[in-house]
Amino acid sequence: MPGDLHTHTTFSDGSLKADWLPRLAARAGLSHLAISDHDSMHSVRYGYANRLRENVRLIPATELTAFDFERGRRVHILCYWPDETCPDLIAHCQLMADRRNAVCRQSGRELEEIYPQFRLEDALALAQDGGVLYKSTLMQVLCDYGLADGIYKETYKPLFGKGGKVLHDPDYQTVDQVLDVIHKARGVAVFAHPSVYKSMELVTELALAGRIDGIEIEHPRNTPEDKQVLYQLAAQCDLLVTGGSDFHGRNTGSPRALGMCRTGDDALARLEQLAQTRKG
Incomplete structure (x- = not known):
């Protein structure tokens, strides 16, 4: 099989x-x-x-x-x-976790300035299983609060697409x-x-x-x-x-x-x- x-x-x-x-x-x-x-x-x-x-x-x-x-x-x-x-x-693995968390925390802080209802702490709560933030984690919070049309749909592109306003790569x-x-x-x-x-x-x-x-x-x-x-x-x-x-x-x-x-x-x-x- x-x-x-x-x-x-x-x-x-x-x-x-x-x-x-x-x-x-x-x-x-x-x-x-x-x-x-x-x-x-x-x-x-x-x-x-x-x-x-x-x-x-x-x-x-x-x-x-x-x-x-x-x-x-x-x-x-x-x-x-x-x-x-x-x-x-x-x-x-620890190095990449630290680097991902650093850039996603920065993205999260910038999202807080764009969306008053968004909170980085809510994304951190979603990331407890692996202890690492991802762009999809941040997008999940936006989706849950009715601020995005999907994880990787139209809202994602200006935020995290090429040249996105809150995109930071590790x-x-x-x-x-x-x-x-x-x-x-x-x-x-x-x-x-x-x-x-x-x-x-x-x-x-x-x-x-x-x-x-x-x-x-x-x-x-x-x-x-x-x-x-x-x-x-x-x-x-x-x-x-x-x-x-x-x-x-x-x-x-x-x-x-x-x-x-x-x-x-x-x-x-x-x-x-x-x-x-x-x-x-």
Whole structure:
């Protein structure tokens, strides 16, 4: 049975608590699920603490954020089965939490000036599960108070879109730094959705250099043209091919059901075998 290896919860910018996702996975006929919250030890620890829920096998995971400074683009790298005690991984996640909180607090203070009913403290209360503020957290407060038309709809664009009046982005680590963290944690590194940030050149470089273990090819936002090239690249470099929905619950610009993109049985078995080999 297949698995969905890319999902998000209230540990980061998803709308549902982690306990809900195994239920949805079971209803979707999945055997495996990876809760892969952004730069989060919470999702890693949840996966290890809940190895089997609703007859669904959980894979400990997190989606780490990096920046390709050569091309000026963000990069997401999925990390599966890392050592949850790895100091470098813990430090990276804490660093990104601190940076996200700093910029979102600034955005929140600016929203208070625009919307008298908005309060940063209300957004902080919504972020208790993961302890990290996101743009979607701030937008949720605006939605709850009738001040926005949706998380990522028309109200969002002038606030947090390109050049948005309250947009502040955190600083990110380099791609090599993040990959080094994954390797130190003995995790399995899978390049996430290359089409999303136009990273086809980068993923090719990393694959040929042996820096990644796999590519997330089955993803809602990968283009058909890119997917064809990625399958050829994965075959050439003998890489894992994974699939995931990038599920965020209602916190998404378009409907994206858990399980809509999947990882096959062979890839799941190979992923677990590789993880076991790394752990020794």
